[in-house]
Amino acid sequence: MSELFHESLLNEFPEALWDEAAGAVILPGANALAIAEWLLASGWDYCSNVTGVDYLEAEVKEKITNDAGETETVTRTEPGRIDVVYHLYSMANKTGPLIIKQRTGREGATVKSLTPVWRSCDLQEREVYDLFGVDFKGHPDQRRILMWDEFEGHPMRRDYIEPFDYEWEPTAHTEILEKHQRGKVIV
Amino acid sequence: MSLELIKDILLATVPLLVIFPSLFAFTTWMERKALARIQNRIGPNKIGIPCTRIGLFGLGQPAADGIKMIFKEDIVPRGADKLFHLLAPILALIPAMLILCFLPLEFPWGKFMSGQVQAFLLDSAVIFFFAISGLATLAIFMAGWASRNKYSLLGGMRAVAQMVSYEIPLVLSAVVVVMMAGSLNAKEIADVQTGFNWFVLTPWGLAAFIVFFVAALAETNRSPFDLPEAESEIIAGYFTEYSGFKFALFFLGEYIAMFAISGLAVTLFLGAGDGPFLAVAPWLSVVWFIAKIFGLIAVMIWLRGTLPRLRVDQLMAFAWKFLLPLSIFNILLAGMSHHVTVAYPGTTAQVVTWTVSLVGMYVMAKGLDKISRSTAKPREYLYAE
Amino acid sequence: MTQEITFWVLAVIAVLGALVAVRRRNLIHGVFALMIFFAALAGLFLLLLAEFIAAVQILVYIGAVGILLLFAIMLTERVTGDDARDITSRGSFWGWVAALAVLVFLLLPAIQSADLPQTTEPYNPSVKALGQQMMNPYVVTLEVLALLLTAALIGAVAASQGGEKKKEDADDA
Amino acid sequence: MTTAAPNYELLQQEGLETSLLEISMGPHHPSTHGVFRMDVKLDGETVVELRPVFGYLHRNHEKLAENMTYLSSMPFTDRLDYFNSMTNNWAYALAAEKLIEVEVPERAEYLRVIMAELTRLVNHVTLVGFFVNDLGALGTPLMYAFREREKILDLFEQASGARMMCNYFRFGGLRNDVPEGWLDRTRELVDRFPAFLDEYEQLLCENEIILSRTQGVGNLSRELAVNAGITGPMLRASGVNYDLRKVDAYGIYDRFKFRVPYTDGDTGDCYDRFMIRMLEMRESVAILKQALADIPEGDIIGKVSKVFKPKPAEAYGRIEGPKGELGFYLIADGTTKPYRYRVRPPSLINLTVLRDMCLGGKIADACIILGSIDIVLGEVDR
C-alpha cells in the first residue's frame, strides 16, 4: 500500500518532491508540519526511525545529452546538505515503511521538528541535533542527549576532526595504531 | 557493697554478653548458607581453619568478616555530625543487649540452678521490654540524620515511621497473652505455659502469634519490611555512610534485636524453655529456648529469600488498617472466650469458643484484606493468532 | 551504701542533661540531651523500686515524646539547627534574681516543713496491686482518660487530614 | 547532561510545605541497569520531577561502522544490546541482505529462528529476575533466572564460540554449523523449560506483595504508546497487537504456529508488562519445539564474498527483538564501507515515556517502572 500511498501524498501536496533512488518523499521546509499532521490523520500513526545523513560538497560527473544530441560528462558541484530521514509505519493497518526526508544546508541547518505530531521523534531528534547540529524548530526540549553539555562540535559530521586527547597514555598498542593511521585515510 | 550481689549480677549478665554475640556470628553464617542454598549456590565454604585448605563448610566466615570489619577504614562524611555519627551504632546496640536480660533464661550454674533469683526478675518485664526496644528507633533516626546524606535521610524517616506504627500491633498482640497469663512477669508467663499448653495452641494465641511475628519482622527491618535499607531504591538506607566497625555494630544490633524479639515471641507464645525430658535434665530448658529462637530465625531467613519488599504507603496501610484492627478484635475474642469458658466449664463450651474465635478471626482478616487491597488479583490475557 | 552513690550519679546526669538541653544551640543535640534527662529520671524511679513507673517513663517520654519532638524538628522548615543563630540572653541578671527568689522563699521552707515518712516496714511494690487499684476505685477516671485520649487521636488525624483536603480542593479548583 | 551541576542543597521553598528533596539517582545506582541517571525531585516520597540523563556509555558506534567494512562491524553489533547478541546480528544481517542479492539456505533460516528464540528466552527470564530484584526479593528469582541462562549460554558457546559476544550471523547465513549433538542438547533444554516456567510463575505471579506493588503503577495508555513509538512487550502490554514476527513475517516465522499475548489496553501497568514477558516465554518455547522438530540438513551460508561492494541504495531492516523493534538503516555508496549506518534502539525510544509514567508515583515505583521498561545502556547510548 505504501508504494501507492506516496502518489496520493504527492498529488495532495504538489510542492513535495519524489526521490526515486531512495524511494522517499522530500518535504518542503515550509509546511512540513502540515504534511505530517495530514499523514498522521491518514493512518501513519507510528514514526519508527529518525536519522540524520550528512552529504559533503561533492563533484558529480553526469552524462547529459547536450543540445547537440551526444552524451558528454559534465562535472557539477553538488552543494553539501544534511537529510533528516523519517521512517513512518502504520500500526493500525500494519503497512510498510513510508520514508519522508527533510533537507537542509550544512551551515545553520534548521528543520521543522515533528515531535508535536509523533512523540517518538523526541529523543531521536535530540540525537540528530546533538551529533549533526541540525536545529529542530518547535522541539519541546532540545538539549544534547549523548554528549555532555560543554561539548563543542558535532561528531557525526563527515568533516569532524577529533580534538587532541591530552589524557591519552602511550601503550604497547601505540605502534600498532600509528601503523594503521598511516595506512587508513578517513574518507 | 556485698560481693555476693556483684557475683550474682555478673553471673546473670556475663553469659548473655558472651553467648548471644557468638550466636550472632553463627546466625550470619547460617543466613548466608541458607540463602545460598535457596538460590542453588554453595555459600561460604572456603574459610575454615586458618592457613589450611580445610573448608569446614565456611564456619570461619563470621570470624573473617569480624576481623575484616575491624581493619576496614572508617570513613566519616565531612558534613556529618561527628558526635551523633559515632553515637548512633552504640545506641543501636545498647537497647538490643539490654532487652536480652528480660528473657526468662535460667542458666544452669551457680545459685540460679533453682531459678528463683534472676537478674531482672521484674514484675513488669514485658513493659520494660517494649519500652527499651523503642529506643532502637531513635538510633536509626540519629544515624539517618547525622550522615547528612539524602539517601540515609530518606532511610531514617522511613525507619522511624515504620517502627513507630508497628510497635502498636506488637504491644497489642502481647496484651492478649498478658491478659490470659494474668501477669507481666516473664517468668510467670513461662510457668503458666509449662506442660505443653503453650499459648500458640489456643486460637486467639495463634492469631496473636501471627500478628506478633509479622510486627516483629517490621520492628527489626527484616525481609518484606526492610524498607529502611532498601538497596534497590535508597542504596543502603540509614547506614549508607557507615563503614568499618560502626557498620558491624549496626549489624550486631540488628541481629541481637532479632534474637531478643524472637526470644520474647518464644516466651509469650511458645512456652519459653518448656519441652520434653525436662524432668530428667532441668538445664535442657535453655537448649529448648535457644532452639525455638533459631526456629523463628530460620523462618525469618526463609522469608528473606522469598518475598519482595512493600512500598512505604502500603507498609503504613498494612499496619494501621490490617494489623491493628486484627489485634484489637483478637483481644475481644480472647476476653469473650475466657469468660464463656469460666461461666460454662466443660469441653463443649471450650470447643464452641475455639471454633467461633477461629472462624471469626479468619473472616475478619479476609474482610480487612478485601478493603485494603481490593483490586490486586491475577489477570487474564488475550492471545492473537 | 550503693543506693546513695547511684542516686547522686543519676541526679547529676539528670541535671547535666537538662542544662545541655537548654543551652545547646543545635536543636537536635538539645532533644537528645532531653532524652538523657528522661532516662536518668527513669533510673531514679527504678531506685525507688517503682519499676512500672520507670517502664512507662521510658515508653512514654523517650519513646513517644522524644520522637514527636524529632518529627517536629524534621518537618518544620529552616530549623535544621546547626546554622549559626546566636541565642542572646539579654536579661540574664534578672533571670538569676528570679531563680534565687523562688529558691529562698518557696523551696527551702517547703523542704524544712515537709515531714518525710520514716517508715521501716519493707515496701514491696507490685504491679498487680497497681492494677487492682486502677480497676476498683479509679475505674471511672481510667475510662474518662481513655475517651479523652481517643478524642485527641481522632482530632489529630482530622487536623492532618484537613490539610490534605484543603490542598486537594486547591488543586481541583 | 544537565547544564549546571544540580545543587544538592535543600531547596528553600516559601510557605510552610516541606522543601523538595533533589536526588540524582546517578550513573552509579544499584537499580538503574547500567550507567543511566535520573534527576529526581521528591516531595517526601512522591516524585515531583524526573529527568533522564543519557550518554555515559556513548562510544559513537555509528561513526565506527562508517570506517569499517560491512563484515568488520558485525562483531560490534554484539555490543549494542549485550544481552541479546544473536538478535542484534540478525537485524544487521537482514538489513545488509536487502542491499545484496543472496539466498539464505533453509538450515540457516531454521538455525536463525532457533538462536533468536533462545535469546528471547534469555532476555525475558533475566529481565523478570532483575524486575523482581528491584522489587526487593534478594536475588532468589534472579539466581533461578541465571541458572537457566547459564544452560542457554553454554549452548551459544558451543555453537558460536562465545557466550555473550557470539558474532555468529553472516550475510546470507551463519558463520559455522552447530556441532553434532547440539540440536539434541537444545531439544532436551527446551523440553525441560516449561517445568521451570511453571515453578517460576508459582513463585512470582500470585505473590500478593508483587500484585499490590506492581498493579496500577506506571500506567501507559494505548494512544500514548503508539504515538511515542513504543514497541515490543511494552506496547503489547498497553493493548496494541503489533508483533513484527507476525507483521513483517521476516525469516521463516510464517511457517510456525505461535500466539502473541497482549492485553485489552485498559491498564497497561508494570504488572501487565511483567506478565506479557512471562507468557511470551511460553510462546518462544512453542516456536523452538516446532523449529527443532523439522530443521533440515544442508549447507549453512549462501554464495557471497566476505568483503562485497553493494550497489548505491538504502535499506531499512527491522526485527522483533526481545526489547522491541530493532532496526538497521544502511545507506550504501558502492564502496566496501557503508556511507551511513544507523541503529534504531528500542531501549532509548521506550524511555520517551519514562517521565510520564513516573510522575506522581513514589520513588520505589520509579525504580520498578524503569525495571519494567527493560533498557540496556549499550543500546541506549550506542
Add this chain to the structure above:
Amino acid sequence: MSILGGGIFKGMAVTLRNFVGSYFSKERFITTNEYSWRPESELPQSIGDYPKEEGEQLSDTTTVNHYSRNFPMLLHDTGEPMDTIRCVACQICERECPPQCIYIEKSTEKKENADGKPQFYPAKFDIDVSVCMSCQICVEVCPFDAIVMNSQFELSTPDRFGGLLVRRDDLLKSNDYYHKIHPQEAATRDERMAADKAAKEAKKKAAAEKAKAAAEAKAAAAEAANESKEDTE
C-alpha cells in the same frame, strides 16, 4: 487465591523445594564446570595439585571444546615452528581486524615453507591482547588457515604496558595442539584444506594436460601449416 496470603505460601513452597533440592538433585545445583577436552581422570581434583609441569596452565584443562574461542594463535604444522609456519604475512587480517590489534612486519627475504615453496614469513607478528575482542574475523578472512582461535584465558600479567602485547613466538602453536583443544573444528578445517589442495592439484594437472594438449594441437597445427606451405610452394 482463595486463602489469605495463598500466593506468598506458594512462593515459599518453591523456595523450600529449591532449598531441599539443592542438596539432592543435580538439576538444582549447577555450579561445577564439567566441560573439558581432557578426560575426567586427568582433571585437577582440587586446586592444590595443579599446574603439574612448569608453564602448563589450569586453563589448558577447563575449556569448552568445539568452537570456544578466546585469543588468536598462529598455527604451524608438525615440526620446528619457524620452518613450518603457515602464515605468509599477507596482512589481510591486519586490515580487516575491527579493533585493529594485529601488527605484522613482513620479512624481507623468502624462506622454504612446509611443502617446499619459498614464501614470505612474518618477521614480527604481535597481537595486543588487551585490545583484541576475540571476534574471530581474522580467522575467517585468512586465506591460508594460518590463524585460529585458542581457548586459553590465563594471560594476566603484572606489566600494563608491554605485558599484554603477545609476540609471534608465544602465539605460535602446533596443529596437533589445535586438534587437542578443538577436535571437531580442527578436523573440518584439515579436511577442507586437504580438499582444496587436492582440487588445486587436480586443476593444476588439468591445466597442465590442457596446456600439453594445446601445445600438441599448436604443434600439429604448425606442422599442418608448414605442410600446407610446402604444398603451396
